Amino acid sequence: MARAPSTIAVTGRTHDGAAELTVDGTLDGTTYRELRDTIIKSALDEPSAVIVDVTELAVPAESAWSVFTSARWHVSVWPDVAVVLVCRRLAGRDAITRNGITRYVELFPTIEAARAAVRHGDAGLPRRRARAQLPGVHSSLRRARALTSEWLLAWSCSEMIAVASMIVEVLVENVLEHTQSAPALVVESRGATVTIAVEDCSRVPATRHERPSRGADTVSGLAVVAALSRAWGSTPTSSGKTVWAVIGPESCL
Numbered sequence: 001m002a003r004a005p006s007t008i009a010v011t012g013r014t015h016d017g018a019a020e021l022t023v024d025g026t027l028d029g030t031t032y033r034e035l036r037d038t039i040i041k042s043a044l045d046e047p048s049a050v051i052v053d054v055t056e057l058a059v060p061a062e063s064a065w066s067v068f069t070s071a072r073w074h075v076s077v078w079p080d081v082a083v084v085l086v087c088r089r090l091a092g093r094d095a096i097t098r099n100g101i102t103r104y105v106e107l108f109p110t111i112e113a114a115r116a117a118v119r120h121g122d123a124g125l126p127r128r129r130a131r132a133q134l135p136g137v138h139s140s141l142r143r144a145r146a147l148t149s150e151w152l153l154a155w156s157c158s159e160m161i162a163v164a165s166m167i168v169e170v171l172v173e174n175v176l177e178h179t180q181s182a183p184a185l186v187v188e189s190r191g192a193t194v195t196i197a198v199e200d201c202s203r204v205p206a207t208r209h210e211r212p213s214r215g216a217d218t219v220s221g222l223a224v225v226a227a228l229s230r231a232w233g234s235t236p237t238s239s240g241k242t243v244w245a246v247i248g249p250e251s252c253l
Contacts, residue, residue, distance in 0.1 A: 008034060028064055037237055040071055044079060044237065055088040062099050086114050093109065127190045129188045131185065167196045171196065181200035181201040196245050201239055203241060
């Protein structure tokens with residue numbers, strides 16, 4: 001008889017600005033990606049932290065606990081949201097610690113302790129964030145550039161408009177050309193940095209493709225993004241991916 005596939009169930013709520021997820025079921029190779037992408041998607045909404053209660057989570061192979069370090073790695077540069085674990089069972093906490101997860105992800109015995117730690121550490125730079133869903137048509141390129149300029153002017157970041165507009169054009173154009181998605185644009189200002197992100201519904205990661213046969217004068221759009229930005233990446237989500245780039249004063253044209 002064929003073995004039934006493992007399942008997980010994740011319930012979520014918000015408490016004092018933090019996203020709280022409670023996970024039930026079995027974590028293994030068949031559910032690893034689903035859980036990772038659910039945590040990432042919660043982090044991309046930019047709560048103060050993502051608190052994950054794993055008390056009722058069964059983990060037959062302890063190596064699967066690495067799902068939490070993987071999720072944290074994907075959001076470590078942007079949006080730089082902490083992932084925090086709660087496990088009320090001592091055996092569960094021992095397994096998490098034994099597998100090195102606590103080197104990257106904090107672990108607490110109660111939800112109250114996790115909430116207190118998040119409140120204590122939530123004193124970073126304020127974020128200003130704007131989001132717009134765009135239609136999957138070519139005119140969205142012009143609309144994306146206009147929105148980016150409008151938001152950055154409102155945030156007194158006019159010096160970032162030129163480089164941000166170039167990056168926005170590449171990211172939105174990639175969605176329109178290489179996916180069947182309607183792009184969603186996110187622009188964020190935090191301190192001296194600006195982040196431009198574009199969401200789509202394709203699970204194919206964004207990668208640079210250089211073609212020597214096309215000559216030295218041809219450069220991929222993502223190569224331009226890499227050259228202009230402080231950091232960039234392609235982050236998987238439960239519905240596709242988010243491609244993002246962080247720019248700072250050194251990026252200004």
